[in-house]
Amino acid sequence: MSDWTTYSKEELLELKAETQKRYDEYKAKGLKLDLSRGKPGSDVLDLSNGLLGALDTYKSENGTDIRNYGVPTGLPEAKKLFSDLLGIPAANLIVGGNSSLTHMYNVFAFLHLFGPKGFAPWSKQKVKILCPCPGYDRHFTLTDDFGAEMVVVPLKEDGPDMDLVEKLAAEDESVKGIWIIPLYSNPTGGIISSEKAKRLASMKTAAKDFRIFWDNAYGVHHIWEKNTAPDILKLTAEAGNADRAYYFFSTSKINFPGGGIGLVAASEENVAELAAHYAKATIGFDKIIQLKTVKFFGNADGIVAHMERIAELLRPRFDHVLGTLHKEFSGTGLLTWTPPKGGYFVSVDTLPGCAKAVVALAKDAGVVLTGAGATYPHKADPNDSNIRIAPTYPDLDELEETMELLVLCIKLVSIDKLLEV
């Protein structure tokens, strides 16, 4: 395709008229589609409907009556399931609750209220958290709830700009932590390299209580090929910084976001500290869903096989999005993107200053996209160019319709931008 940025004003106006006409046709349809959130579609949820079925026992393998109080860090069979799946020793796991985001929030709360063991509470200090961007909006709103300053660092294909991360962490003791989505990052779908993970684990930090918030949300969420996140708990331990990393995972995008299992993993010392606070806040997480999950999947291989079935449902959606982007924008100079390696999203960058206008135009035609800027702290994308496409929720027909419209919106806004020059 030819490079639109080289077009004359006349050519652009012609393209605009044609594109506007097609956009208006779409708008007239009164669509109501949502491409905004990383929610699984009904077909994916249906794969787990067995979890809605009856449980034929209420005894854990250790004899515990799962209906009653107790077992605050998770049923042994649930710990084994995730230990096998993630390669993390059971002693390093706290399994429970339906949300890894809640574990993240709680870890932040404990750090701010009490400090990591042996250190001052973060609430009594200036706290800066490094935020590789584009990133996950809920990490940022969570961080912001605690009043921590969010420092944007560029996210590359293989992880954050580590030269900058090392510099910031080494020079400023108020830099207390960093968010990392190691595998199939939200929204770029990239994978952190082993080398960058090792640098994170071993780098010198001015803050003695620097922490890595390692959100392995897409740890087994392959689409085309299987990849594995670096083992951050092992890397930090080997570097003599065993307490540096908190590892988060959940089954929200494996079975049911509305009733799955979250977990947090860390060094045994960190787990003991977390467990001690959790023991003041609960007499035990819901154990019924834990036993149900174990019975439903059987073992870690059962989860792996389940994720392959999910991949079969997601692959055509991702292929369609990527195919459309390639067909419509390759060589146009209007849009850049790197195909994700897996996960839940496709991240695209428009010409500078176009993202908000694209999202607004799509909304006018009934298609909700993730808010422009959401992938940056305070929704402030300095280039106003990043848009996160979440193709998992709509079915393929809806997705096709939505993508056609999105293409028109990007073209229209881009033409206007080019006409400005």
Next chain:
Amino acid sequence: MSDWTTYSKEELLELKAETQKRYDEYKAKGLKLDLSRGKPGSDVLDLSNGLLGALDTYKSENGTDIRNYGVPTGLPEAKKLFSDLLGIPAANLIVGGNSSLTHMYNVFAFLHLFGPKGFAPWSKQKVKILCPCPGYDRHFTLTDDFGAEMVVVPLKEDGPDMDLVEKLAAEDESVKGIWIIPLYSNPTGGIISSEKAKRLASMKTAAKDFRIFWDNAYGVHHIWEKNTAPDILKLTAEAGNADRAYYFFSTSKINFPGGGIGLVAASEENVAELAAHYAKATIGFDKIIQLKTVKFFGNADGIVAHMERIAELLRPRFDHVLGTLHKEFSGTGLLTWTPPKGGYFVSVDTLPGCAKAVVALAKDAGVVLTGAGATYPHKADPNDSNIRIAPTYPDLDELEETMELLVLCIKLVSIDKLLEV
């Protein structure tokens, strides 16, 4: 029965020899019984086994797919169920999670991290919390986790010593709150009077952000007769202190402690504030258990009927404990107690300085009681006399055996105490 405190040394020694012989016989049996925690027994849990059954729909009445993300403050039908049961408008409820204790912890965390709206964070101030005693050990360990000072105030049959509470709250602006279990208090089984609730709701407090932590844990847990807790949200609103009370409730002792539903209620402003923080910590509580609970009970009357069935199972246990205490200790001068009006516990007071020894002696014979002192902050019962009996978990046979042993332990330790004089 005659008053043992008037016995001669010889009489006491004779009683001691006889009691010791019977204690040794029990000890030889190698019992392993637990009267320590307020856990429901298997027969009570069995009444809710329907919750382990299959769910034949995954749609909420508002069309929400309960398997997916969303609905952060609870399903509308779950809110309606508890609204009807507790007489609290749905707009004042956040329903979700499996533990009211977790809501209490989170409210404390939010108050300490962020302060109530318009006030400074509690973590930046000296905080004292009034603790009517004897009280619930987990309230105290939770409070202590935040480093707040716990100020003991005597708990009377109709609620805390309000003259003292009013004085402390009026004089000291570091007095920020009070724990109240309004109905069938843990461990005394008393009920706060409407008059005392009204005084709590309307009293002058030096701290403008004074809070009542109203843990209605036993709100529908009748045994012999139905009683109702005063409506603290209404009373505080009427007194112009709408934001003063946080109300907690759960189904842990209605259906399953290992998989029930917790809730927090408050003024609409407080709910908005809590919900805003919760929205940063979760994309929605487990909705599957919420819909299951609604389907299982049908409506509030269904819960009331269910609690009557539980009462039928618990009544013989409580009758046995109270009958035994009456038969063995009435008029002896060794033990005082007030029969609970409902709930989950029987609270007794030994002669001063005996409780720890009684608990230790019972443990030697294989019977675990709630640790002596647990009903006071830092486990420090100034009289070393309060013991909480939790008769809900063992079956009647076990309970009979346990009570016989407990009687012997109380007698033995009391005789030794009388011989000291």
